[in-house]
Amino acid sequence: MKLFVSDYDGTLHIDGTVDQETLDAIDVFRAQGNLFGIATGRSLSSIKNQIEIYQIPVDFIISENGAIAVDGNDKQVYFHKMPFTRVQEIIADFPKDELLYYGVSDGVVVGVHDEFNNRTSTDTTIVDIDDVMMHEKLVGLYAKLDTHANAVQFTQFINHKYEGETCAFTWFQYVVILNCGVSKHSGIDEYRKAKNLDLKPYVIGDSFNDIPMVKGFDGFAICSGREEVKEWATMCFDNVGKALKYVMSQD
Template identity: 30%
Template sequence: MNTTPIQILASDYDGTLRKEGLVDPLDLQAISQFRSQGNLFGIVTGRAYDMIVNELIHYGIDVDFLICNNGSTIFDHEGNVIDQVNIDFNLACDLIKWLEKEDNVMFGACDGKHYFTVLNGSFSTIMKNNLIGTVTSSKEDIINTGTITAFFTRKSTDELTIDMGHRMERDFNYRLGLHTNGGTIDVGPKDVTKSTAIQFLQKKYPNAHITTIGDHLNDVDMVKDFHGFAIASGHEELKKIASHIVSNLSEAIKFLT
C-alpha cells in the first residue's frame, strides 16, 4: 500500500507559468507528469475567473483547483465555487464612487466569477500583455449582483499607481486589503491573501504536502508560509524569503518529484 502523501503545487500564473504572454510547453509537460502521479496542481492568481479560464483552456492547462482574486474566491476543477470572501458591499460601492472620481485611471471589480472594467480620462490600455479569451461584463450587471469580491486598478505610471494606493488606504481607514501585482493594485477583503486561500485547501487535504511558486509581491505570503519557490526573474523581495529559486515551473516540479 502506498502511504506517500500527495503533493499539492499552487502556482502563480502571470510571470510564473505565463511569461511575456506565453506558456512554455515544457512547463505544461511537467504539470501533466506531476498530476499523473496522483498529485494536485492549481493556479493562484490575481485575475478574476472570467479573465483567465478561457486562457487556461487555450493552453491546455488542466487544474485541480483555481484560486482567483488573490485568494478571495476558490474554484474546484469544474469551476464551482468552494469558498468565497466578499468585500462589504457598501464599502465596495463607496470604493467604486472613489475610483470614478480619479483622473486617468483604469479600474474594475469582480463578483466572484465575472468582472467589469472602466477606463477614465486618457487611460487607454487595460493590460500590458494581451489576455486570451476574456469575458467582460457590464458595471451595472456586476453591481446588481450585490456581491463584490475584488477590485483591480492602475494609473498611467507605477508612481501614480502607488500614490493612489496610499491615498486609498488612508481614505478607507485601512479596511481593505491591497496587493501590488506588477503595475496594478489588486484590492480585496482585508486579511485575505493567496496564502489564506491555500490554508483553506490545507484543511481539505490535511495530509498533503503543499508547495507554492510565484514571482511578485502578491506571492510573498504564500511563498513564505509554505516554504515555496521564487522565479529567478521575479521580484527581489520575494526571492529573499523563498526557500528555493528556480528558472521556471518545470524546474520546481523536477525538484519536488
C-alpha cells in the same frame, strides 16, 4: 500525496506561452497522485480561458488573489464577498484627476469603467461595469492610475481609511483592493482546510502578490521574477516544470 500551487502570469505563463516542459511535468506530477493548482490575481473566467488555450491540467483554481476558489469539478469551495456599500464608497474615493480606469470583480468576471478608453487589452472576459455591479456580489476592485507614485499614494490612503477592513496593494500603476486577510496564502490555507488536505504546499511565484504565499510556505520563485520575491524564496527555477521535477525527486 504532494500539493503544488503555481502563480500564473510570469510564473506558469512566461514570455507569452506555457512551455511544453512544464505541461509535461504537470502531467507526470498528477499521474503520481499529486495535486496541482493555480493561484492567480485573474478572475475565474480569465484564468479558465488561459487554461483552455494552453490545455493546462489543474485540480483547482484560486483566483482574485485568494478571494474565490473552485475545485476540479468547477464547484465553488469558498467566496469572500466585500460589502457592497464599501465598494461604492471606495469608488467615490478614486482620485478622478489621476484615474485612468477602474474595475470591480465578482470573482468570475471583471467589469470595467473606462470613460476615456485608456485600456488597450482586448480580453473578452472583461465586461461593462454595470453588468457586474447590478448583482451587488463583489470580491474586490482595482484601479489604474497615471503614475506609480500616485498609485502608491492612493494605496496608503485606502489602507489608512479602511484599516482592518479593506486592504490595498500596489502593482506598478495599479491599486488592487480586497477584504483584509485575503491573499494567495490565505486562499491556499482555506482550500486545504475545505478539502481536508493535511499537506504543506509547494508554491512558486514571481511578483508582489505572490510574496505572502512564498514567504508563508517557504516557497520557490521564478528566476526571472522580482527580487522582492526571490529574497523570500528557498530556491528559484527557470520554469514551473523544473520546480515540479525537483519536488518529485524529494522523498
